[in-house]
Amino acid sequence: MAPPRTPKLFIAACSLMLAAACGVPAPEKGAAVLGADAPAQGLAATHAEGDLAFGAPHRFATGVTISVSAPKSFRPSASAYPQSPRAVAFGIEVTNAGEGTYRLSGLSVTGEVDGETTSVKQVVDPVQGYNGVADAGKDVAPGRSVHLNLAFAVPDRPVRLRLQVRPSQSEPVAAKYCGKV
Numbered sequence: 001m002a003p004p005r006t007p008k009l010f011i012a013a014c015s016l017m018l019a020a021a022c023g024v025p026a027p028e029k030g031a032a033v034l035g036a037d038a039p040a041q042g043l044a045a046t047h048a049e050g051d052l053a054f055g056a057p058h059r060f061a062t063g064v065t066i067s068v069s070a071p072k073s074f075r076p077s078a079s080a081y082p083q084s085p086r087a088v089a090f091g092i093e094v095t096n097a098g099e100g101t102y103r104l105s106g107l108s109v110t111g112e113v114d115g116e117t118t119s120v121k122q123v124v125d126p127v128q129g130y131n132g133v134a135d136a137g138k139d140v141a142p143g144r145s146v147h148l149n150l151a152f153a154v155p156d157r158p159v160r161l162r163l164q165v166r167p168s169q170s171e172p173v174a175a176k177y178c179g180k181v
Helices: 006-021
Strands: 057-059 064-068 072-074 086-096 108-113 145-154 160-166 175-180
Touching (some): 086 160, 108 145, 145 160
Antiparallel strands (some): 064 086, 108 160
């Protein structure tokens, strides 16, 4: 008896709805489109110019795979910097499937709110466990993963947030995650 497919179909449907909400263009003719039965390491961006739904992994040519979790809205504590009426937090999973060691200090995460090109500011709130990239000097050996929790200041109203993540600032391709927060 085959296992139920409902969770995979539900996740695929949710990802499709989030992608549609962010205006993801259709894949170019000849682009690979992976289905729900594809292996996890193959669920990378199928269109370099398109946005990914939060939770979808993106594999870079270097072998580094990055996945950004769904956003979690919270009110920063009084000791947070910078002060903001609201922030959103993300879990970022970095997996090194390349041949060489990946230096975490190269990770670049930038964002924009409602299409505004001014970048969102990272919030450091130790009281709530958001310390930024605390292990920036850490090396990630091939076959290993690191989980980070980052938070960013956003307006105190629902907005569309797009994060761009690169394994290094010199990486020409960014994994772009988009959604309402």
